[in-house]
Amino acid sequence: EKVGYAIVGLGKLALEEIIPAFKHARGSKLAAVVSGDPAKARRVAAENGLPASAVYSYADYERMANDPRIQVVYIVLPNSMHAEYTIRALKAGKHVLCEKPMATTIADGEAMIAAAKQANRKLMIAYRCHYEPLNLEVMRRVRAGSIGKPRMVVTNMGRQADPNTPWDSWRLDMGMSGGGALADMGVYGINAARYLLNEEPTEVTAWSYTDRSDPRFKTTEDLIAWQFRFPSGAIANGSTSFAYSATVSFQVIGETGRLVADPGAFYGGNRLTVEGQPGERNPQIVEIDQFAREMDWMSDVVRGKAPMVAPGEEGLQDLRLMKAIMDSAARGGAPIRTDWGYRRPVDP
Ligand code: NAD
Structure with a gap:
């Protein structure tokens, strides 16, 4: 069974690299998208075969807590928004893969680490070169x-x-x-x-x-x-x-x-x-899809099959x-x- 991901923020990296990478992933699949732009979110969901129930806005983000299709929330927002959406996802009981840099302040970074400990969930920072x-x-x-x-x-x-x-x-x-x-x-x-x-x-x-x-x-x-x-x-x-x-x-x-x-x-x-x-x-x-390998690593971390590197x-x-x-x-x-x-x- 593949690990399900919610992609938060449908910008350049998410649309051009991350969502296409699921095609090359072994143990990870796209399960939901989160966006402030409902039309874009519906289009991306439809293009990727996701049902309407897998489209989230920032306002109904917490609904993810009751969505068993999602195990990992992948934060692909501007840096200053990483902390808030990471912490909200952890509080909703999800593991988080967060883009680099992890945050814009040391205090935010510390709060993210504390939230992961408190929720007993994994927090991994997306340093793709670690898997390249x-x-x-x-x-x-x-x-x-x-x-x-x-x-x-x-x-x-x-x-x-x-x-x-x-x-x-x-x-x-x-x-x-x-x-x-x-x-x-x-x-x-x-x-x-x-x-x-x-x-x-x-x-x-x-x-x-x-x-x-x-x-x-x-x-x-x-x-x-x-x-x-x-x-x-x-x-x-x-x-x-x-x-x-x-x-x-x-x-x-x-x-x-x-x-x-x-x-x-x-x-x-x-x-x-x-x-x-x-x-x-x-x-x-060797040419590989770095984003697929990185998400598969996260999926293995979640399953207890790989060590946490980042x-x-x-x-x-x-x-x-x-x-x-x-x-x-x-x-x-x-x-x-x-x-x-x-x-x-x-x-x-
Ligand atoms: P982007 O601007 O294309 O995407 C950001 C998304 O956040 C957009 O869809 C935008 O609409 C949305 N958003 C929501 N609220 C916003 C707000 N208040 N202001 C602006 N945008 C808002 O940026 P990107 O290039 O996709 O980068 C996103 C993250 O990914 C960044 O943290 C960046 O550092 C990281 N990144 C990593 C790599 C890598 O190789 N690992 C490469 C590029 C970007």
Whole structure:
């Protein structure tokens, strides 16, 4: 029996990636849609063979408590709305898969974690790269010592934001996004540095540059660059921007080799280049549907068949690091201690 999902928010990601991904899912199925736009919700439901009773509005959201077709509620709303709809779903007795970044404030992230504990339900943050073949291959190679001791992670994640699209207009608003490019794309680099090195940063320093005459950047920063120092002596160097040419790349430089992922975080077409190992060919990255694999992982977590890789605490750690980056940048690069004692659970 497949695990049933209610998709909350029928925007770009939900319509273009998540709902189509159910076709490729092994243990997960679309069970309901939640939208503030009744006509759109009815259309999407009909296109996916759902009955009218599987269409929800934000007002009758709590009706899900009595709907056994739904086991998992997947939150695909603007970042500032994640906390409210996650907590309401948990209180309705459902498990929650919540898009990244988990929330726009640390307090909201903590409240989501507390609500999951209180309800005794799973809360997983949707870090799709945790289930993506290139990222898994790099993790495997780093852990196996194939590049020697890792010394540097270099990651650049950003693109040109288009304020005329509905999806970027809220991303450029500090209140709704919680941090512009950093919250949207920088979070991939922050998260990657931690899972590539399998340790947590103890100190951060950051710089930002924002052209306030660019109408896109009234409330959010544009270009942010940061460094993390890790206990092993490794350093991560990251950047993010909503005003540079699209890049989703990272590399890990070890003592004896280098793994270059460019692109390293697209929905498909990721490329891995292996440097410093004579005779080694670049591995072919298998194309899979990342969203299907991520939902199937969540379904297995719910069934008790897979370990939780990205619980709420994993999302909270990134929120705390984003705040440290923004605080350091606001203070002209002043170093900020980040050794809070958090440890990642397990590798996927
Ligand atoms: P989007 O703007 O296209 O979708 C958001 C949806 O929320 C829309 O349907 C919108 O109508 C709805 N909504 C409800 N109330 C709203 C309000 N008050 N203001 C604005 N919209 C409102 O955005 P998206 O690109 O689909 O992103 C949604 C979430 O998914 C974000 O948290 C984003 O970070 C995340 N995301 C993740 C990935 C990934 O690869 N994992 C990729 C893209 C987006």
